[in-house]
Amino acid sequence: MSTANTTLVMGFLHSVGNFIVLRYTSGTWYAESSSSGVVTSVDLSLLGAPLDTDWHTYEIDNMIAGNVTFFIDGVPYMSNQANIPSVDMETCFRLETLDAATKNAEIDMVFVSTTRS
Numbered sequence: 001m002s003t004a005n006t007t008l009v010m011g012f013l014h015s016v017g018n019f020i021v022l023r024y025t026s027g028t029w030y031a032e033s034s035s036s037g038v039v040t041s042v043d044l045s046l047l048g049a050p051l052d053t054d055w056h057t058y059e060i061d062n063m064i065a066g067n068v069t070f071f072i073d074g075v076p077y078m079s080n081q082a083n084i085p086s087v088d089m090e091t092c093f094r095l096e097t098l099d100a101a102t103k104n105a106e107i108d109m110v111f112v113s114t115t116r117s
Contacts, residue, residue, distance in 0.1 A: 005098040008105050011060050012089035020068050020084065021092070022058055027051060031070040035083040044070070044077045055108070 011021030017037035023030045028051065029044040045051055049072050059071035065086070069079045091112050095105050 007094075007096040009092065009094040009096075010058065011092060012062070013092040014085055014087045014089045018085035018087050019089065020060055020062060022060065022070060029072070031078045031080065033068055033080055033083045033085070035085040038083045040080055040082045042078050042080070044072070047077045049077050
């Protein structure tokens with residue numbers, strides 16, 4: 001992915017104020033959750049998350065209601081119980097750019113499971 005002036009968002013979205021996503025912007029991955037517009041955002045680079053252009057596997061695990069864990073390459077970088085929405089959400093991928101130049105992101109595979117304990 002060309003990263004200058006680019007934001008990539010992937011995860012689950014109900015509305016602007018209700019989401020669980022991984023967001024890449026300004027060279028940093030953030031794990032974010034928002035319920036009714038109250039956002040929790042954690043800079044994963046501070047926790048040692050990879051910040052390179054290699055292929056990686058990203059996972060958002062919301063298998064237990066009220067808890068979400070964010071993984072990169074199978075490593076849990078953050079578990080969060082704050083501001084987890086309880087509404088139905090849809091899978092989302094969004095690529096934004098502030099440049100006139102073309103930007104792209106290569107996504108090899110998407111797997112979505114809706115089983116929750």
